[in-house]
Amino acid sequence: MDKKGQKRQGYLSWDEYFMGVAMLSGMRSKDPHSQVGACIVSEDNKILSMGYNGFPKGCSDDEFPWGREGDPLDTKYLYVTHSELNAILNYRGGSLEGAKLYVSLFPCNECAKAIIQAGIRTIVYDCDKYADTPSVIASKKMLDAAGVRYYKYNRTDREITIKV
């Protein structure tokens, strides 16, 4: 029930807002198998940067391979930049010291190194489907050693529909 003079109810929480932005960013990905999005936020809840997984500038989405198997040179893995690294590299404002990272998939070991070195202190992730892989196990080892906090996003199951 709307009460006059009172704030609107049912607005997005900070976590819904930032994870929603991360997921929206992931929707830009051309990867046919995993679309990953990231959003970096300051300690006082300002969005600093965003990213999604894709090939580096100049490496055409139509010419570089999106496959997952076969000769490594013919798979995406040697070429794709992860969403988290893109979000870190996209930031042009100076320091990310103390920032929070919202990401739709748990960061790999290579991104963990960049996250730690950039000074990001907190990770909020949604999916952890590669938890059993050496990459994610190593990632958690480094994040733990460096004192980077990480916690799973609590899905609220709110559906957000935007007509564009």
Ligand SMILES: Nc1nc(=O)n([C@H]2C[C@H](O)[C@@H](COP(=O)(O)O)O2)cc1CO
């Ligand atoms: N945290 C991550 N951020 C990412 O942006 N990625 C990207 C790299 C690939 O483009 C894709 C994973 O491909 P696949 O193995 O699920 O088909 O997601 C992958 C991970 C996993 O550690």
Ligand SMILES: [Zn+2]
């Ligand atoms: Zn990564």
